[in-house]
Amino acid sequence: MSLPNAPHGSARPRLPRSHWARRALRPRRPLRLSPLREHLRDTFWFAPTAAMALVVAAWWLASLIDSALVESLRSDGDYDALTDLIGIADDAKTIVTTVSSAMMTFIGVVFSISLVAVQMASGQFTPRVVRIFVRSRITKLTFSVFLATFLLSLLVLAAYDGETDPRLVTTVPFVQSMLTLLMVGTSLLLFVAYVNSTLRLLRVSHVIDRIALESYRALATMPFSEHEPPEPGHVSEVITYRGRAGVLRDVNIAQLVAAARRRGVVLRLLPRIGDFIGPGTPVFAVHGGTGPRRYALSVGVDRTFHQDIGFGLRQLSDIALRALSPAVNDPTTAVQCLDRIVAFLGSLADVPLGAVSHTDRKGEVRLVQELPGWTDLVDLGIAEIRGCSAGNPQVSRRLMAGLDDLLSLVPAERRAPLERHRALLRQAVERDVPEAADREFALVSDRQGIG
Numbered sequence: 001m002s003l004p005n006a007p008h009g010s011a012r013p014r015l016p017r018s019h020w021a022r023r024a025l026r027p028r029r030p031l032r033l034s035p036l037r038e039h040l041r042d043t044f045w046f047a048p049t050a051a052m053a054l055v056v057a058a059w060w061l062a063s064l065i066d067s068a069l070v071e072s073l074r075s076d077g078d079y080d081a082l083t084d085l086i087g088i089a090d091d092a093k094t095i096v097t098t099v100s101s102a103m104m105t106f107i108g109v110v111f112s113i114s115l116v117a118v119q120m121a122s123g124q125f126t127p128r129v130v131r132i133f134v135r136s137r138i139t140k141l142t143f144s145v146f147l148a149t150f151l152l153s154l155l156v157l158a159a160y161d162g163e164t165d166p167r168l169v170t171t172v173p174f175v176q177s178m179l180t181l182l183m184v185g186t187s188l189l190l191f192v193a194y195v196n197s198t199l200r201l202l203r204v205s206h207v208i209d210r211i212a213l214e215s216y217r218a219l220a221t222m223p224f225s226e227h228e229p230p231e232p233g234h235v236s237e238v239i240t241y242r243g244r245a246g247v248l249r250d251v252n253i254a255q256l257v258a259a260a261r262r263r264g265v266v267l268r269l270l271p272r273i274g275d276f277i278g279p280g281t282p283v284f285a286v287h288g289g290t291g292p293r294r295y296a297l298s299v300g301v302d303r304t305f306h307q308d309i310g311f312g313l314r315q316l317s318d319i320a321l322r323a324l325s326p327a328v329n330d331p332t333t334a335v336q337c338l339d340r341i342v343a344f345l346g347s348l349a350d351v352p353l354g355a356v357s358h359t360d361r362k363g364e365v366r367l368v369q370e371l372p373g374w375t376d377l378v379d380l381g382i383a384e385i386r387g388c389s390a391g392n393p394q395v396s397r398r399l400m401a402g403l404d405d406l407l408s409l410v411p412a413e414r415r416a417p418l419e420r421h422r423a424l425l426r427q428a429v430e431r432d433v434p435e436a437a438d439r440e441f442a443l444v445s446d447r448q449g450i451g
Helices: 019-025 035-041 046-076 079-124 128-136 137-159 175-202 204-220 253-263 311-324 331-347 374-388 393-409 411-431 436-442
Strands: 235-240 246-251 268-269 282-287 296-302 356-357 366-369
Touching: 046 079, 046 137, 046 175, 079 128, 079 137, 079 175, 128 204, 128 366, 137 175, 175 204, 204 311, 204 331, 253 268, 253 356, 253 366, 311 331, 311 374, 331 374, 331 393, 374 393, 374 411, 393 411, 393 436, 411 436
Parallel strands: 268 366
Antiparallel strands: 235 282, 246 296, 268 282, 356 366
């Protein structure tokens, strides 16, 4: 992201909203199944299970076609064609047998590659990027198709009749064998795509890009409004959490809005998405009546991107801190993280942050949700990296350029946290760098750090 530099005293340029800012301000209605869809994407069992169920259904349909084909040839008295069909199926049986014995080896290779990739990414970047591999569509698709192909080959081998007399044979797994060969070809293509995708995910630049993309998607799901949410009034009840302790991953907005509409109340979600909550933690303030007895909260062991606009900044900051540690000493990776952090904060420059309100079908506010404010997001993305950048001119120069770009973009009421970090960066460099020439060099605004 390249933003124009402007003197601190100049007026803020009137720039058009970014694509993600326009999407964030576009009204939308939350879906009831949205949290379930996100939770299934965070699992590794659903896709293989669904694939095996589908392949059983496909095998059953293919067996019906095979039986109908044999019955049609027998009723027509075309035993020569039936004999040829039996010969083709017998030839395919050799391939299916080989596929059945070799497919488990392929599955083991895919699983081993995935474990090694996850281990390397967790050690080199941050443990929080493991979910990228878990949510990888190509990894799930490859693993699912391999398992489905293995299961299909077993079903097809069990379907062979063993009878060679065309007058006595009841079924010939011709269509089933062709389906197995088609699955084998698909598996080979997916294996190539899987290896290519895994190698890309082992490169830190692609991991950073994926995190930034997920952050923008999370931002686009938030119903930001140009106006502040209305004050809901007196708190009539506070609902406390009753369940196992963990991180608040998301809430089912559609269910909460429907429950609040039925009771004629307004709910305010007290903790933020990503907060750790335990039994007895206040979770909802009810305005105007009695709140619902059941609440749709999802609590887990770690944060997710769903409804959490700060999680991407948390991951990018973690990767940059790991890169700036003495054991790694990779300032270029930290600069790449800063590129994405500045771009993400720049896309929020004119987006109204803070609380967002969710309305029912009549347009009445039923749920108010607290989000991180501008200062919170700036501190999350910059504070820790700034604390480690004083002795590294490449990072300090890039950070100085990013702060200057953001200062030229944000309105006057949002300049304070940026100016604070700019002043603290200058103080840290002046304190830790003894030579005046080195201090001057480290504080030059440079979007590539040192290039």
